[in-house]
Amino acid sequence: MGGRPVTLHARLIVERPRFRLDIELTVAAGQVLALLGPNGAGKTTALRAMAGLTPLTDGRIYLDGGPLHTMPVEERPIGVVFQDYLLFPHLSALDNVAFGPRCQGAAKAAARRTAGEWLERVGLAEHAAARPRQLSGGQAQRVALARALAVHPRLLLLDEPLAALDAHTRLSVRSQLRRHLSDFDGATVLVTHDPLEAMVLADRLVVIEDGTVAQEGTPGQVARRPRTDYVARLVGLNLYRGTADGDGVTVDGVEFSVAEHLRGQVFVAFPPSAVALYRTRPDGTPRNLWRARIEGMERHGDNVRVHLGGPIAAGADITPAAVADLGLSPGQDVWAGVKATETHAYPA
Amino acid sequence: MLIVPALLGLAFLVLPLAGLLARAPWSTMPRRLAQPEVLEALRLSLLTATVATVLCLLLGVPLAWLLARVAFPGRRLVRALVTIPLVLPPVVGGVALLLALGRRGLAGQWPAETFGVSLPFTTAAVVVAEAFVAMPFLVISVEGALRGADDRFEEAAATLGASRWTIFRRVTVPLVLPGIVAGGVLCWARALGEFGATITFAGNFPGVTRTMPLAVYLAMETDPESAIVLSLILLVVSVAILAGLRDRWVAAP
Helix, strand or coil: CCCCCCCEEEEEEEEECCEEEEEEEEECCCCEEEEECCCCCCHHHHHHHHHCCCCCCEEEEEECCEECCCCCHHHCCEEEECCCCCCCCCCCHHHHHHHHHHHCCCCHHHHHHHHHHHHHHCCCHHHCCCCHHHCCHHHHHHHHHHHHHCCCCCEEEEECCCCCCCHHHHHHHHHHHHHHHHHCCCEEEEEECCHHHHHHHCCEEEEEECCEEEEEECHHHHHHCCCCHHHHHHHCCEEEEEEEECCEEEECCEEEECCCCCEEEEEEEECHHHEEEECCCCCCCCCCEEEEEEEEEEEECCEEEEEEECCCCEEEEECHHHHHHHCCCCCCEEEEEECHHHCEEEEC | CCHHHHHHHHHHHHHHHHHHHHCCCHHHHHHHHCCHHHHHHHHHHHHHHHHHHHHHHHHHHHHHHHHHHCCCCCHHHHHHHHCHHHHCCHHHHHHHHHHHHCCCCCCCHHHHHHHCCCCCCCHHHHHHHHHHHHHHHHHHHHHHHHHHCCCHHHHHHHHCCCCHHHHHHHHHHHHCHHHHHHHHHHHHHHHHCCCHHHHHHCCCCCCCCCCHHHHHHHHHHHCHHHHHHHHHHHHHHHHHHHHHHHHHHHCCC
16 A cells, blocks of 8 residues: 555446436546546435445446445545545544544544544644534545545545535635645545536536536646537637638637638637627628627626527627627627637547 | 413323322331332332433434434335334334344344343333333434534544544534433333333333333222322422423523
């Protein structure tokens, strides 16, 4: 154990009435993989399958070359941090952390000593005697992490580790979690529906939709080149599928000029901040310009997010001053244009 | 509209107890309490009810766990079987115990012939009769507590490397302890009051199988005042123990 490179290879197939999960995952030693997806996509099912809490219909899980899927839960070298932590309410924080080492055969005193070290590492040494209900959300999260790591897992599984925290606590707990994850030398799989959490904590993202892998890559790749509407919404881009002819892309009758030279089926993506709105048709190139109808407007940070209908649906972020100058209101027809330099195309 | 029947119900439950207190022979009470038969019956009742409760806990908690946590074919049938002693008239239970564990019974014949050991009409038989009648109370109560408990704590324990036995011992039982205690108290109270199955299966021998309820029944025929005293003792002991435990464990949330 310890220090040896761990790699997880898993093909997870879980069939239920009206739901099928079928994904393939690879995680290298020391790497953090985030499973990102909407509710009901199968993220938690995938995590439970790796832990052995949900039986696989088919597939296999190999950790470090050895099969994991044939082992019962209690023999798998895993650590799990559950969404609501599931700290044993009748045990102190110390005994919660000591529970795993005890089960692995450590004597009571040794297990409690190990647990004390872990609590110290997560900065909770002075709360060792506290019952879970006396801990704050952030403290409970750290106890849960210490409990999962105290069994020296080779695979760490985290289910929405920050979802139960309020926004303020989440920020500090997230940076601590990031530090502990980078110290951990095994493979980590993290389930989340929060793209920011995934981007900050993970080395690689796997986006799951409807039980299958919709996209995977580094956070940067996924953020720059979304391949599904869900991912595009997560990272805040307008995303379209179109046909490229070398120096332009046609999306539902709207022509975009892009920097990339591509042919065939492509994705086109641009941020809402790159969209400009006009009352009258601006002069110049007919490209990157289309007639749109304002379907809705809402406050979005310092700007106003304008939802556009028409040949293509798009979001546009413009300043409140521009909204006033242009006299924009829902139901109005406007011209929408997007800067070519901020429009990216990539193969579909 | 509801107050009148509610008060009637209360009166119905309290009036017999008042009758008991009103007719109690207070002047001769100390002398009667000190009678060796009374103390003998009380001792026997407390002993057998407690041993029966321990027996029910040892067998009933795992049975409740089986019914609540393990999916197996015929579980509904087993659950129905468990509750039979609850609806069976206790005298019929006693007859059934005789037919099963008696000298010529299904399971009683072999030990009787091989070792000359016979269960009926012994103190052990009292315990068996009481446990038979009282165990469903415990099983139902503990099974309910187990069903209400979040079994994901048990999953969390499994991911930490705990075996099924360790999970049961260190997670499941502590989590449902209030339910187990409540079930144990119900079970104990039922065992303490057991009459029908005891007199049928264990008989009515002073010092051996004559528990308080049997002594009360017998005294009613010969010395009603003595029956009142015995009843009062049984009442006081039950109420004291239930009240003592209620505040700590059985209190409604």
